[in-house]
Amino acid sequence: MWPIYVFTAELLVVTLFIITDIFLPMRRISEVRVIIVGAGASGIAAATSLVEHGIDNIMILEAENRTGGRINTVPFGNGVVELGCQWVHGEEGNAVFSMASQYGLLMDSVINYDIEKMVFIGSSGNIVNRKTTEELYGILREISNSSKTDLVNYTGSLGEYFSHKYKQKLEGHPLSNSSLARAFLDWVHKGSNIEDAADSWYETSGHGQVEYQVCKGKQTWAWKSGYSTVLDLLKKRIPDPSNELPVESKTNFKAEVNKIRWNNLSGENKNKVAVECSDGSVHVADHVILTLSLGVLKKRGDFMFQPALPAQKLNAIKGLCIGNVDKILLKYPYRWWPDNFTVFSVLKTNETAACIGEKCWVHDIHVFEVVDNQPHVLSAWLSGSAARHMEQLPEEQLMQETIEFIREFMGKAFNVTVPSPEELLRSSWSSNPHFHGSYSFRCMETERLNVSAAQLAEPVINNNGISVLLFAGEATHSSYYSTVHGAIESGWREAKRLTEFYKMEMPCCSGAWCCQDWCLPLQGWDAVCGRLEPTWSEAWYGAPLSA
Structure with a gap:
């Protein structure tokens, strides 16, 4: 039982409970064996695994009003679109592919970055010569393909590596000093920032690229019914809904965590963790699995925990990086772009033409892509400061500036009248306080501080030697960071850590x-x-x- 004390001072009656040496106002108290903070892919993976293996006295605290985290499948147009995670990347060793492929839930995406399906448009609205396009694109692909070997012992940034190699490859080439060659390098720079969620590839670690492990096989598998399907797979709702694991009923939505007290709790709460939420509720557990995004840990890690996290953990949080990638989705009344292309990019071939004021953000859009199962929808991808600026624009302004850009370049290039979109939707991962970013990457700060995902994943142990705080999420995966399959594996890893702990403690x-x-x-x-x-x-x- 919780010790309850009532103090009366004239007109004031305050009900308090003792959880440390500090008195805290009590609104609601619940006690479970395991609390999981976050109902994204890693949180759901951890929860379902624990339930399957006998630990079902659990609770999930989710700050949003939905499950999925950075998986966010939403209705749009005549179907659904992804505001977050888009594709299943690879096959061999990919847990998501293994689960989904056996039930035929995936399909070939129309997007595969085949040069034959791509169009590059210059600053004047002209389509860039295809032979030149293929030649420059091929050079940059060669550099990318050789980078895994070259970067093993490299100490500079990814941007330094690519720029140097590109200059070497173009020595003596007719285009070596051309604005088109520089525009292509700028385009690859933007693409790298989308891939890594970085503001600039000059802050991305070159050596850090070696840590990421690509699962062999097709890299752009699309979902037939949306990425949120993977959550149904984890919950065992697929293939038989009657076998669904009782995870949803254990989830508290809009439960934003304010404080986690994890050491020196007294009395009956010895060795326990208390989690306080913004609504005043307090939840107590033997263990807490934290699946918070790295962005949230960076913003709130210094004051969310009491006592403070160990120095090594805080150093890992500081040294690993997370950035922002956003999408703008536009639904048109009909398909006005050519049927034989799927990716459209505008190159900055006119280096003297300056954008005007705040509208510069739109020139940093990397690509416009067609969308699987949505024949009348285009998706614009952008990252970094441009994405953060876009998130803050009023929707009417966002619509207008995007339309003007598309008409100026794509409309002219294809000699068509571009209609106004019927619907617009955008993501806002940076400004959402429950994420503060899209996914993690290895930056130059990672190298300077000599930190790793393994350090972020290391459990925090209380004074009695018990692992009370466990960490999961894509940023804690050493080789599959930034992916859903990495997030899921990390959730399974922490669930297994607890099952093995209880196996050892039960002779x-x-x-x-x-x-x-x-x-x-x-x-x-x-x-x-x-x-x-x-x-x-x-x-x-x-x-x-x-x-």
């Missing part, structure tokens, strides 16, 4: 498994001594456990 006796008093109550166990659920042991250890 066998007389052919059965006994729970230590402080471990109770654990769902799936007899109150005193009981056998381990077969599904738990078979899933993690290959066979039922025995004495």
